[in-house]
Amino acid sequence: MAESSSSVASASPESVAVAPALHRGWLAKIGFPLAVAVAYGIHLSISKEEPPVETRNYSILLAILGGLGLFAGILQFFLTGFRRWMQEMWPILAVAVLLFSVAEIVTTGVRLLPLPYFPSPPKILQSAIDDRVLIWESTYHSLFLLARGYMLGVLMGLITGVSIGWFRTARYWGMPVMKIVGPIPATAWIPLALILSPSATLSAICLIAIAVWFPVTMLTASGIANTRSSYLDVAKTLGAKPSYLIFRVAIPAAMPNIFLGLFMGLGAAFLTLVVAETVGVKSGLGWYLGWAREWAEYGKVFAALGIMAIFFSTIMTGLFALRDRVLVWQKGTIKW
Numbered sequence: 001m002a003e004s005s006s007s008v009a010s011a012s013p014e015s016v017a018v019a020p021a022l023h024r025g026w027l028a029k030i031g032f033p034l035a036v037a038v039a040y041g042i043h044l045s046i047s048k049e050e051p052p053v054e055t056r057n058y059s060i061l062l063a064i065l066g067g068l069g070l071f072a073g074i075l076q077f078f079l080t081g082f083r084r085w086m087q088e089m090w091p092i093l094a095v096a097v098l099l100f101s102v103a104e105i106v107t108t109g110v111r112l113l114p115l116p117y118f119p120s121p122p123k124i125l126q127s128a129i130d131d132r133v134l135i136w137e138s139t140y141h142s143l144f145l146l147a148r149g150y151m152l153g154v155l156m157g158l159i160t161g162v163s164i165g166w167f168r169t170a171r172y173w174g175m176p177v178m179k180i181v182g183p184i185p186a187t188a189w190i191p192l193a194l195i196l197s198p199s200a201t202l203s204a205i206c207l208i209a210i211a212v213w214f215p216v217t218m219l220t221a222s223g224i225a226n227t228r229s230s231y232l233d234v235a236k237t238l239g240a241k242p243s244y245l246i247f248r249v250a251i252p253a254a255m256p257n258i259f260l261g262l263f264m265g266l267g268a269a270f271l272t273l274v275v276a277e278t279v280g281v282k283s284g285l286g287w288y289l290g291w292a293r294e295w296a297e298y299g300k301v302f303a304a305l306g307i308m309a310i311f312f313s314t315i316m317t318g319l320f321a322l323r324d325r326v327l328v329w330q331k332g333t334i335k336w
Contacts, residue, residue, distance in 0.1 A: 027090065029076055033069035035094035036062055039101040043122070046109040050122065057129060058122035065097065119299040124306070127299030134288065135307060142273060142284040142311070145201065149208025150269045154262065157213045161220025161261070165254070166246055171221075178217065186211035186272045190279055204276035211272040212265035219261030223254025259323045266319060270312050285311070 040062045047055045076083040100121045106112045107120040119127070128135060163170040164178070186207045197203035227250045235249050251258075277286025285308055292300035 027087075029073035029086075031090040032086075032093045032097070033066050033073065035097045036066040036069055039097050040066070042101045043104060046105065047122065050108060050120075051126075054120075054122040054126045058125055061125060069093075116296055116298050119302065123299045124302045127297065128303035128306070131300055131303070135285075135303065138283060138285045138288040138304075139307060139311060141281075142277065142286070145204055145277070145281065145284060146208065146269060146273050146315075149205040149273070150212055150266065152205065153209035153212025153265060153269070154216055156209060157216025157261065157265065158220055158258070160213070161217040161258075162224055162246065162251065164217065165221035165224025166250060171225075178214070182214040182218065186268065187275045190276065194279075200281045204273070204281050207276050208269050208272045211268035215264035215268065216258070216261040219257045219264070220254060223257030224250050226257075227253045255327060259319075259327065262319060263316075266316065274308075 040059065043055070043058060043062065047058075072082075072086060076086055104120050104122070107115075107118055108122070160170075160174065164174040165171070189207060189210060190203075193203035193207055194200065197206065231249050231253060232245055235245055240249070273284070274286035274289070277284035278290045281287060285304055289301060289304045289308075292298070292304060
């Protein structure tokens with residue numbers, strides 16, 4: 001009896017460790033498709049009186065998501081890295097699908113929220129499908145406008161930031177300008193920009209550049225000025241020239257601060273882009289959002305908000321990937 005009890009005691013930690021792993025593994029494989037199946041059942045039960053086109057298209061979307069979930073479950077048998085990712089992400093994916101079901105219950109099922117201000121997920125999807133050409137054109141215009149304004153602001157911010165952080169004369173004359181002009185929100189310059197600029201597009205590019213310029217300048221200057229003196233002393237001892245000290249020592253040492261400025265500038269650029277498109281530019285997602293709101297097409301409003309979320313999040317993810325590639329030694333400190 002003692003031997004049997006000791007064997008059970010020695011085996012129990014292993015069994016306790018294996019059981020949760022198997023539990024997580026099967027949930028990672030079937031959790032998301034199961035959530036999609038629940039969402040599909042809810043959709044069929046409460047959408048009988050809704051337009052057939054909306055019901056069909058939303059059902060097709062759920063079927064696609066369910067198929068992708070099943071395919072992901074199969075891939076987990078062959079790809080270890082993907083299996084670990086699904087074990088971590090399947091609860092978020094499942095809850096996201098179920099939240100859409102909750103929204104459909106609240107809007108279509110019990111009519112708790114007033115129409116047309118709160119359309120159901122199928123109506124939002126149908127609005128996106130109906131206006132897909134205009135939404136695509138608006139997304140393209142927003143991306144093109146954002147890219148030009150952001151790159152111009154980054155270029156200006158890096159030049160002024162390095163100059164203020166390295167040269168005392170530039171710091172003496174530049175910091176008063178930064179203290180006075182920098183804190184002013186870029187959107188406050190809209191009336192002046194519309195008067196001075198020959199076109200609304202050029203004024204929007206300048207506004208985005210101003211929004212990006214201030215955080216990039218300040219954080220770049222801070223990183224350059226706080227470069228460790230030991231790095232500079234070693235480089236000077238080895239005969240480094242001033243250009244080498246700036247581009248090969250100070251700027252690489254300031255890269256964490258520079259990327260922080262790029263992230264802050266990107267957030268300011270998103271805000272300025274939407275406001276500029278709403279006020280002056282007659283194209284882009286911001287313009288589309290205001291146009292749909294004026295016509296009380298709130299399904300299109302929510303569709304535009306969803307496209308914005310995907311659009312902006314993808315750009316931010318790309319910038320995080322670039323940071324992880326440049327700052328390998330800091331990889332994993334902040335995940336996006």
